[in-house]
Amino acid sequence: MIRFILRRLLVGLVLVIAVSALAYTLLYANSDNIARRILGQNATAELVARKAAELGLDRPLWQQYSDWFVHAVQGQFGRSWFTGELVATGVTSRLSVTLSIVIGATILSAVVGVVLGVLAATRGGWVDRLVQFVSILGFAIPGFLVALGLVLVFSLQLGLFKATGYVPPTSSIAGWLSSVTLPVVALALGTIVVVAQQVRGSVADARERDYVRTLRSRGLSSRRVVARHVLRNAAGPALAVLAVQFVGLLGGAVIVEQIFAIPGLGQLAVSSTVKADIPMVMGLVMATAVLVVLVNLVIDLAQAALNPKVRLS
């Protein structure tokens, strides 16, 4: 088991390093362009060159990267070119806000997706057709349109939730709930239908297995066999989908945070992008990559706990 975790961690580490090298190349390859974008289109070539030198952009790319890498390993990701804020502080201070939305959306999609998928697979008939129909809608309509619709209806028309802004749970739990409910729902809708589809398929598949008939022949009710045995065997593929979906949710959070004016990583990413605040963007890319690797590790561990064969291999 420990070897299993260590091997997964190693693969994740290699992945993070590879992402850092590629992202660094993409971000820093065109140093003149960066300096010019900071100074504006009218800056003279001389000024641009001076700015580039000031930011250390005139050195060879591999030197800049190895420099960045050595510092990054020590937890130093530099400072914002504009605000002077430490990149590490900027990212970690907004991390919890984004995580609360993304994790909330993950839990919501897992719960609702599993319920819908199981109902569709076991009830069949109109329940199944309804879930299929909603799935197509949920898949086809971009998430931010759904988010805009939710704002218009529930905040502006009905006034049920806060339209914008974020209340930390430390200051008011009710306020926090009011501020995160719509973002979480908007974010989760697209994922719910994907999870529901996957669960529907794998539950239908698991229900046709021979051991289900044998367990039923021992006197266990259909409901019990589905709840205990079918669900557990169907959970593996569903978790794999959830891992992929988590990456999508992180991306979706960027837009959703903008719509609901929530001060998370997404908002930081957009403002840093507009200003070409490269060190901050680099830090955000790394934070995202590390998050994705960690979530995948957790999902792998959950898979191992569920499936004895994974555990042994």
Next chain:
Amino acid sequence: MTEYAAAPVVAPTLARQSLFRRLLRNPVAVAALAFLAVVAVVAVVGRWIAPVDPTLSSLQLVVADPSAAHPLGGDSAGRDVLSRLLSATQISIAGALLALVVALLVGVVGGLIAGYYGGLFDTVSSWLTAIVMALPAIVVLLAARAALGPSIWVSMAIFGVLLSPAFFRLVHVSVRAVRDELYVDAARVAGLSDARIIGRHILGVVRAPIIIQSAVLLGIAIAVQSGLEFLGLGDQAVPTWGGMLNDGFAQIYRAPVLMLWPSLAIGLTSMALVLVANAARDELERSAPRARARRPPAAGSDTRVDRPAMILHPDDRRTSALDTDVLLRVRNLVVAYDREGEGSTEVVKGVDLEVRRGEVHGLIGESGSGKTQTAFAILGLLSSGGHIEAGSIEFAGDRLDEGGEGSYARVRGRRIAYVPQEPMSNLDPSFTIGSQLVEPMRVVLGLSRGEARSRALALLERVGIPDPAHAFAAYPHEISGGMAQRVLIAGAVSCDPELVIADEPTTALDVTVQAEVLDLLRDLQRERGMAVLIVTHNFGVVADLCDRVSVMQSGRIVESGPVDAIFDHPEHEYTCSLLGAILEDGDARKPLESHKEITR
């Protein structure tokens, strides 16, 4: 919205009729295609039919209501909304198409090379795919925007690379599957070049899935591109759907209607693309050859011919036993499975069967004769789509078939038990052997965890498992097939049933283990005085184990009676041929007229 749609797994279809023509018969697909055609036309000519210059602002038009000159009103900068919408269509669609073309080039070419040649290229591209999948697309696009500036074309080209794994995997898997097919070898032997083989045999197979995937990805590209522009990261100089939405969102309190038109354009186009993809996938699946796993075999045709009378051998008691002696009485049982759209197929066509208390009754017949379906019907565990069409099943005086699920639930496990044919697939791979034995005992007999556990250990020991405690904690994949079958027998007898239905309990086992398992069944039967209905195709098993036997052919019982009587005076032709197949001194097997007739 950045996730890739799970690549639609579509069996390659050989139907020559064009997919497009078949789509035209689906009303939803026609509506979606018509809408897409309108979008395409607007994308091409939109800029020229726009009534006003889309970038021209006028103070009178700032957030203006619709009027004759400006049917959709004006935006926050006083520009004509209709004109902007028409011109934006061109840019938005072109951007999405650019992403699609890049994704196709990178994904298809990479997938072909990696799948066809394998090796190092394969490994490298798998890693690249993993890296691309490790970041949300929008984060990569933000980074690119930060470094390279707000060009929609640069963003969409990069997004195309991010989408390429969807095609890569599709092509890679298909190439892998096709590469080792015989006809590709044959093509190679025939001297065709690799390029010809790829073009003819591989692209032909993946073409339809690629078209479907393209529609899905085009929708995603439109959504992501609009999302970026909605965030205000697009080029403000060109009108786009996302840019218009951004403007509308800024005016959400003043003029929320400004969000309506771009939202409709984005939402309807995405939806039309997904609907077309879905309809195409359904069409392909419908025409693909159906390879249904574990469909019950259809026993012959379902035309009801006159039922030949069953030959009943008198036994030492009476032709028909006393009612109190009969544990299970099946009368004229007909089991049918629904066929898709067209009625149903009968797999059991009027079975009469009597199992007496404490006897071992053999149900013998060749595979597909309906033995297993008869057993499942008695247990009330037919596969989905199966149902009892006629007849009755009476267990210890109670009708099972009449009381619905409830009457089966009262006897299953505690009074009627089941030993399956294939041991490994009948144990849940995710639970230990012990927990699968303990759970039914706790539910059925209401035992405590400790009681059930010690009883399970005793049972494991009784069925001849060498180290019961070890097996109790083991998972199914850690024990052998013979052990698994012993575990299943232990499970079947765990709640002291009066009848055990064993469906070919030794067929899947090694020859050496078969005899041991039969011995075990016989010993348990004598010890507990329970009745056993043993389904088999082997007269050796019948001779070894059974008191009475029923011979089944094509969904009917053709002969029934005590084992001795049947062995000594087989009367039905089919029984004779089954016996002839196993007895060394039996007559040579004759061709079977009736059999041929039924399975034609």
